[in-house]
Amino acid sequence: MTSVRENDELDPDSLSEAHSWWSxxxxxxxxxxxxxxxxxxLAALVAYFQVRSPxxxxxxxxxxxxxxxxxxxxxxxxxxxxxxxGEIDLSVGYVTGMGAAVAVILxxxxxxxxxxxxxxxxxxxxxxxxxxxxxxxxxxxxPSFIVTLAGLLFWEGMLIYLVDDQGTGGTIPATNRVLYxxxxxxxxxxxxxxxxxxxxxxxxxxxxxADQRRRSSGLATRPRIVLIMKVAAxxxxxxxxAMIFDADRGTFIVLRGMPWAIPIDFAILAAGSFVxxxxxxxxxxxxxxxxxxxxxxxxxxxxxxxLLAFALTGLTTGVASLxxxxxxxxISDNIDSSLVLYAVASAVIGGTSLFGGRxxxxxxxxxxxxxxxxxxxxxxxxxSAPTQYMATALVLLAAVTIDSLARxxxxxxx
Amino acid sequence: xxxxxxxxxxxxPSDGRDDPGDPGAPSALLxxxxxxxxxxxxxALENVDLDVPAGQVTALIGDxxxxxxxxxxxxxxxxxxxxxxxxxxxxxxxIHTPHDAEALGIATVYQDLAxxxxxxxxxxxxLGHESTKAGVLDEISMELATKQTLxxxxxxxxxxxxxxxxxxxxxxxxxxxxxxxxMRESQLVIMDEPTAALGVSQTAQVLHLxxxxxxxxxxxxxxxxxxxxVFQVADRIAVLYLGNLVSSGPVANYDMSSAVELITTGxxxxxxxxxxx
Ligand SMILES: Nc1ncnc2c1ncn2[C@@H]1O[C@H](COP(=O)(O)OP(=O)(O)O)[C@@H](O)[C@H]1O
Ligand SMILES: [Mg+2]
Numbered sequence: 001m002t003s004v005r006e007n008d009e010l011d012p013d014s015l016s017e018a019h020s021w022w023s024x025x026x027x028x029x030x031x032x033x034x035x036x037x038x039x040x041x042l043a044a045l046v047a048y049f050q051v052r053s054p055x056x057x058x059x060x061x062x063x064x065x066x067x068x069x070x071x072x073x074x075x076x077x078x079x080x081x082x083x084x085x086g087e088i089d090l091s092v093g094y095v096t097g098m099g100a101a102v103a104v105i106l107x108x109x110x111x112x113x114x115x116x117x118x119x120x121x122x123x124x125x126x127x128x129x130x131x132x133x134x135x136x137x138x139x140x141x142x143p144s145f146i147v148t149l150a151g152l153l154f155w156e157g158m159l160i161y162l163v164d165d166q167g168t169g170g171t172i173p174a175t176n177r178v179l180y181x182x183x184x185x186x187x188x189x190x191x192x193x194x195x196x197x198x199x200x201x202x203x204x205x206x207x208x209x210a211d212q213r214r215r216s217s218g219l220a221t222r223p224r225i226v227l228i229m230k231v232a233a234x235x236x237x238x239x240x241x242a243m244i245f246d247a248d249r250g251t252f253i254v255l256r257g258m259p260w261a262i263p264i265d266f267a268i269l270a271a272g273s274f275v276x277x278x279x280x281x282x283x284x285x286x287x288x289x290x291x292x293x294x295x296x297x298x299x300x301x302x303x304x305x306x307l308l309a310f311a312l313t314g315l316t317t318g319v320a321s322l323x324x325x326x327x328x329x330x331i332s333d334n335i336d337s338s339l340v341l342y343a344v345a346s347a348v349i350g351g352t353s354l355f356g357g358r359x360x361x362x363x364x365x366x367x368x369x370x371x372x373x374x375x376x377x378x379x380x381x382x383x384s385a386p387t388q389y390m391a392t393a394l395v396l397l398a399a400v401t402i403d404s405l406a407r408x409x410x411x412x413x414x
Numbered sequence: 415x416x417x418x419x420x421x422x423x424x425x426x427p428s429d430g431r432d433d434p435g436d437p438g439a440p441s442a443l444l445x446x447x448x449x450x451x452x453x454x455x456x457x458a459l460e461n462v463d464l465d466v467p468a469g470q471v472t473a474l475i476g477d478x479x480x481x482x483x484x485x486x487x488x489x490x491x492x493x494x495x496x497x498x499x500x501x502x503x504x505x506x507x508x509i510h511t512p513h514d515a516e517a518l519g520i521a522t523v524y525q526d527l528a529x530x531x532x533x534x535x536x537x538x539x540x541l542g543h544e545s546t547k548a549g550v551l552d553e554i555s556m557e558l559a560t561k562q563t564l565x566x567x568x569x570x571x572x573x574x575x576x577x578x579x580x581x582x583x584x585x586x587x588x589x590x591x592x593x594x595x596x597m598r599e600s601q602l603v604i605m606d607e608p609t610a611a612l613g614v615s616q617t618a619q620v621l622h623l624x625x626x627x628x629x630x631x632x633x634x635x636x637x638x639x640x641x642x643x644v645f646q647v648a649d650r651i652a653v654l655y656l657g658n659l660v661s662s663g664p665v666a667n668y669d670m671s672s673a674v675e676l677i678t679t680g681x682x683x684x685x686x687x688x689x690x691x
Contacts, residue, residue, distance in 0.1 A: 219561075220574065220576075277551075278550045279549065279551065280551065283533075286537075290530035290531055290532035291528070291530040291531065293528065294528040294541070295530065297512065297528045299513060299516075299542040300541070300542050357530070357531075358532055
C-alpha cells in the first residue's frame with residue numbers, strides 16, 4: 001500500500017510560501033471572520049449617530065462612550081470565562097453591586113479602610129461568591145443557569161440589606177479619592193502618550209518576535225506584509241486614541257488625558273487573553289467547552305478548571321464593581337437590573353458562542369463598545385430609555401442568531 | 415473471581431495460537447489470560463485468552479454484543495475484569511484506570527475519537543500533555559513535533575496543523591486520533607471500529623496508517639465489522655462469540671467464509687487450528 005491522498009487536498013509543503021493572493025487574504029482573516037458582521041454593524045451605527053448628531057464623534061463624546069463601555073467590557077470578559085465552558089452566570093449584575101457595596105462600605109461608612117485594603121477585599125468577596133456558586137453547580141451537578149438565577153435574587157436581596165443597613169437612606173456616597181479617580185481621574189497628556197506608545201510597541205515587538213521564532217523554526221507564517229499592515233493599524237489606532245483622549249474636552253475647565261479606567265480594562269484584557277491563549281488553564285477551558293468528555297479522557301481535571309473559570313468570572317466582576325462604584329459615586333440599593341444582560345450581550349455580540357468552546361477576550365471589547373455606542377448615541381439623539389432597551393435587545397438577538405447560524409453551517413470551528 | 419496464577423491457560427482456545435509456547439510466562443506484548451467480565455447477571459466475557467504480539471495487527475472480530483468493546487475496555491482500564499489476568503511484556507499488571515493503561519504505553523482510540531472540534535490539530539495532539547516553557551505553552555515545539563509525527567505516519571492530507579479539527583474529514587480525524595496515540599510513545603494501540611464511518615479512500619488511508627504502526631514495531635488491536643478491511647490489514651485474527659474467544663491465529667488460517675462462520679456460529683470446521691470451547 002502506498003500513501004493515500006484525498007484528491008482535493010494540498011501538500012503540507014504548500015503551506016510555506018507559494019500561495020495565491022486569495023488564500024493569503026483568507027488566511028489573513030482566519031479567526032477574525034466572525035467579527036466582520038459586527039464591525040460593519042458598528043460602523044453603520046456610528047455613521048447613523050454622527051449624521052443625526054454632529055457631536056457624536058467629538059473627542060469628548062468618544063471619551064465618554066469609552067467610559068460607558070469600560071464596565072460592559074469588563075462584565076463581558078467576566079462572562080466569557082464561563083461562556084467558553086458552555087456555562088453562564090446570571091448573577092454578575094448583583095455580584096457587581098455586592099463588590100461595589102463592600103468596597104464603599106469598607107472605605108467610607110464606618111470603617112475608613114485605606115483603598116489598598118478595601119479594594120482587594122471587594123475582589124475577594126466577588127470571587128468568593130461566584131466560586132461558591134460554581135462549587136454548588138459542579139458538586140451537585142446543577143445547571144449554572146438555575147443556580148446563578150437563584151444567585152441573582154439572593155445577592156440582590158443581600159445588596160439591599162447591606163446598603164439599607166448603613167442607615168444612609170438607600171445610597172452610600174463614596175468619598176475615597178482613589179475610588180473616585182478610577183473612572184473620573186485622567187492620566188496626564190504625557191503619560192497618555194507614554195502608555196499608548198508603550199502598548200503599541202510592546203504588541204508590535206511581540207508579534208514580530210512570534211513571527212521570527214516561527215520563521216526560524218521553519219513553520220508556516222503569514223506573509224510579512226500582513227504583519228506590517230497589522231502593526232501599522234495598531235500604531236494608527238494608538239495615535240488616534242491618544243489624540244482623542246488628549247484633546248481638551250472640558251466645558252469650563254481644561255479636561256484632557258486618558259481616563260484611568262482605560263488602562264485598567266487593558267490590563268484585564270491582557271491578563272485574560274494571556275491566560276486563555278498562553279497557559280494550560282486557558283487551553284483546558286477551551287477543551288472542556290469544546291468536548292468535556294474528550295478533555296476528561298485526556299486526563300484533564302475538568303471540575304478543577306470549571307471551578308477556576310467561576311473564580312475568574314468573580315475576579316473580573318470584582319474589577320468591574322470597583323469601576324461601577326466609581327462611576328456611580330457610591331452604591332445604591334437600586335442598581336441597574338440589566339447589567340447582567342449587558343455582560344452576556346457584550347460577549348455574544350462580540351462573537352463569543354453561547355454554546356461553549358468558541359470566543360476570546362477581545363470579543364467583549366467589541367461587544368461592549370457596540371452596546372455603549374447604542375446607549376450613548378440614542379441618548380444623544382434624544383431617544384427614550386425604552387427605545388434603547390429595545391434596540392439593544394434586537395442587536396443581541398441578531399448576535400445570537402449569527403452565533404447559532406455559524407455553528408450550524410460549519411458544524412463547529414472558531 | 416480467582417484464577418490460579420500458575421495456570422493461566424485453563425481453557426483450550428490457546429491451541430489456536432501460532433506460538434504454542436509455555437503457558438506460564440506469556441511472551442507476547444500483551445497477554446490476556448482467563449479474563450471474565452460480568453455485568454450483573456450478564457456474562458460479557460468468559461475466560462478469554464488473547465495474545466497480542468508487538469509489530470503485528472491483531473483484528474478482533476465478532477458479532478454485535480460479542481464482547482469486543484468490553485474486552486478492550488478491560489485492557490484499557492475502563493472496566494475492571496471480574497476475573498483473570500493481564501500480562502504486559504510477560505509481567506502481570508493490574509490496570510484499574512485509563513491512566514494506568516496510558517502509563518504502561520497502551521493507547522485506545524475510541525469510536526468517538528475524543529477530539530475537541532474547536533481546537534486545532536496541534537492542540538488536540540497535545541491535549542492534557544502540553545509542553546510549556548516557564549509556564550507558558552510552547553507552541554513552536556508542539557507544532558514541530560506534530561508535523562514530524564504526521565509525516566512519520568505519512569499523514570499527508572491535512573493542509574495545516576493549525577486547522578481546527580472540526581474542519582477535518584472523518585479519515586483525517588481518525589488519523590489525528592491515532593497520531594496522538596503514537597506521539598505519546600504508546601506501544602500498543604487499540605482501535606474500536608476505526609473505519610466504520612469512513613468512505614473508500616479514507617478507509618484506505620486509515621488502513622495504511624494501521625500498517626505503518628505495526629511496521630514501527632507497535633502492537634495493534636483493531637476491532638472491525640468489515641472483513642475486507644480485516645483481511646487487508648491484519649496479521650492475526652481473534653474471534654469473539656457470545657463472550658468466548660472461540661478462535662485465534664495467523665490470518666493465513668482463515669478465509670472469508672470461515673471467518674463469517676466463526677462470527678455467526680462460534681465454530682468452523684474449515685479452520686484447522688481453531689477449537690470450539
Ligand atoms: N456497561 C454495560 N452494562 C451492562 N451490560 C453491558 C455493558 N456493556 C456491555 N454490556 C453487555 O455485554 C455484552 C457485550 O457487549 P460489547 O462488549 O459492547 O459487545 P460488542 O462491542 O462486541 O458489540 C452485550 O451483551 C452487552 O449488552
Ligand atoms: Mg462495540
